[in-house]
Amino acid sequence: MDRTPLATAVPRRWLNLGVLAHVDAGKTSLTEALLQLGGAVAERGRVDDGTTQTDSLAMERRRGITIRAAVATFYAADVGVNIVDTPGHPDFIAEVDRSLSVLDGAVLVVSAVEGIQAQTIVLHRALQRLNVPTIFFVNKVDRMGADVERTVANIKRHLTESVVPLGSLDQLCADLAGYDDLLLQEWIDGGLPSSDRLWRSLRSLTSGCVVSPVLSGSARTLAGVSELTDAILRLFPTSSDGDIDGPTAGQVFKIERTAKRARLCSIRLRAGSLAVRDHVAQGTVTALQLHQPGGAVPAARATAGQIIQVEGLDEARIGDWIGTRPTGVPTPNFRPPALQSTITAKDPARQNDLYQALAELADIDPLITLRVQHDELHVSLYGKVQQEVIAETLATEYGIEVALGQPSVICIERPTGRAHAVLRHGEHQYPVTLGLTVEPAPPGTGITLDITAEHGSLPLHVYNTTEAFREAVLGYLTDPLTAGPHGWPVTDVHLTLTESGYPPASPRPAEVRATTALVVTEAVRAAGTTICEPIDHLRVEFPADTISEVLKVLARHGAIPETTTTTDDTAVVEAHLRTGSVDALRHELVGAAHGLAVVDAHLHHYAPLR
Incomplete structure (x- = not known):
């Protein structure tokens, strides 16, 4: 197979691509395969070996999961593709949501062995909510137990019926004609349209989020990855520098610290340009880096469509707009953490250092909040894995060993x-x-x-x-x-x-x-005051044939059902439940609903603590 770079010249257009999946579906492996075929790396990294390009944190390499969104780049023809690798674990769903808002398109990876899982459904709904064009890649077709037809059928059943498998031209035309009336008329009047005509229709329908193409292959063997790359380049919208003279509009979606502890903002430029020494509301640009194959490099100026790293914006926060916010851009929507844990430096002399380190982490992630309660320091959390990651971050980046208490619900x-x-x-x-x-x-x-x-x-x-x-x-x-x-x-x-x-x-x-x-x-x-705990409104969606077991689980956790509706193959229960019981409920529903229960939980009210 030819593995030479697809392009070496500086691209004229940019495509910001998300790669998403449930844990262990092969998301990071597919990212590595795309980078290799794009000429950005000579050899693919392996999650098990801790050599992947996007899992740069030491703890990501050890755990084999993605914790923070990362960007890796390859060039193809005249297009620069920034792959935004996002976490797949539910504890880091907020990191996923704010990364999705900067994408031009996404590849949602589904395992041909394990199939659709609860987090796959959650991710797909987030893509739909933010109007991100999506291609499905059915991965692991080389593994024992793989079944592509079954997986595609389950995509239609659990995610969306508007899928278009990329197969023969006859079948592609038949699928597209159901969405494109003009194409249907051309087919009736003049026979099978040309391949170029079909791809133009597919591009319009895909970029408009009307349909989602489906391809299959194996990130491990590279089967189907070239075809996926071709589909990405042909079907997703790209940005150009045609409006660089307009007002600057860029969105901050990530903040980290440099080795010298300076704030480094990752920004998706949607319009205009940004240059070193430019003054914006959040500060003055003192340094700027552009992503290119092999890593980010210093630059004097960046233009629309690019993802850049900027120093000097000391007042910037995640979600801020640099310049003018364009109309029609969806707003990320995620729930604040509902849990907290006590956190103490094992060396009492470093307790003040711990507070300063956590304040830095909270500055990077606005969903981390600090509280002092009964002379104890508390940090907000989404779950146990995030708790462990915070402890490891403090140990490796700040040299502070900490003890964390059992997570508890945040009351008022x-x-x-x-x-x-x-x-x-x-x-x-x-x-x-x-x-x-x-x-x-x-x-x-x-x-x-x-x-x-x-x-x-x-x-x-x-x-x-x-x-x-x-x-x-x-x-x-x-x-x-x-x-x-x-x-x-x-x-x-x-x-x-x-x-x-x-x-x-x-x-x-x-x-x-x-x-x-x-x-x-x-x-x-x-x-005097009364302590009140949060009560969530739940919407639990699951296969209808598991309703008996699901209702038993809900009852065991004290959920109070309000309504139950069923269709041919899906049941939905709406209920109220103490927020502190939601995670345990989710965990138990995995077995009761064969891994297909989707739990949407939103704060409904507070009630006196029982």
Whole structure:
């Protein structure tokens, strides 16, 4: 087989490609095969040997899974293909979602042996939600037990009926004619259209997310990988530099740290250009790298369609837009972590270093949050694997060995009663008088504030208007309400500022902030709080012939069913369940529903802790 590079010249067009799959379906192996046939590597890396291009983290190589999205590049003809390798483990679904938003197309890998699995369904729905054109690649056809026809049938049954296997021209034309009326008429009037005509129709239908082509092969033996590469290049939309003179529009989808601890932002440029020394809202570009075969290289400027790495944007956060956000770009949608775990440095002298290291990790990943509860440090989590990865990251990158507690659900506190607290200047350390009343508010209303204190007693020489003062005090309430008497965030609370005062030439904003924290803490303590746990709304979809076993599992975990519907082969149960029980339910449903239960869980409400 010819394994020379497909192109060596700098490409004129760019294609940003996602490769997704359930764990062990062969996603990373297929990525390596695409890179080898594209001339980017001389030999394919192996997951088992820890030599893959995209699993660059030491822990990824040891575990044989993808943890963070990574980019690897090959050139084909005049197209530069950036492969965005995304995690397949459910604990890292947020990393998947924010990576999908930068793609032009995706290859969803399905094993011809294991077939469709629950995470395959979750990934496909995410691709549909974000309107990402998709090609299915049925992998592992060389393995014992492989059955391509069965796998394609299950893709139609569990994912989408709008699939087009790439086979003979006659069959391709018949499949496409069901979606392309003009092609159907041409076929009727003039016989079988040409191959080029069929591919034009297939490209239009694929890029428009109307159909999904299906190919099969083996990433291990390279069977079918050349055909897959050809389909990717012919069917997915590509970006060009034709609009580089327009306004800059780029999306930050990943942030990591360089060896010197500088922030390195991965950005998909959708329009315009970005150059070193450019000033944007998030900072000034001090360095810029472009992806090319073999790795990222320094560059002075990047243009639309490219994925780049940028230093100097110290205020950037994942999900930010650099420049103008284009219209019609879907927004990634993922649930914040519902679990947390205590985390302690094994060497007590390094506890402060641990806090600083976790703050850096939280800056990279906005879904990691830190809390101090009862003098213990807690970190938010999606699951056990993510917990282990955080511990290994702290050990390898920061040299801090940590002990992690058993994950627990993140609760809230709501005021139980009504109470008032006041501090008057001359009676405490700050020259401010402040009185606050705390009382319960309707669920879901958060934190609200009214001011009934006499207008002339408000420090308007500092805040200018009553509304500005109210907004400032609302901001001052955030920190003290992050931990109530039991250590959980206090919410669904209404506060009334009933008393205000200050001596001449006072106060300063910092003094008002500090007094607010003291008064609200006392008022909440006096009112008392009730700990409330999160309750999820579940939508469980599974094969109809497993309904008896699934209902038994739901009952064992305390789920309260609301509705049950069935079709010929699929059943759906909607129910409510304590958030803390969802992961265990998911795990047990794997066996009960033959690996095909899809659990969509969303926070519904909070209820008093049982």
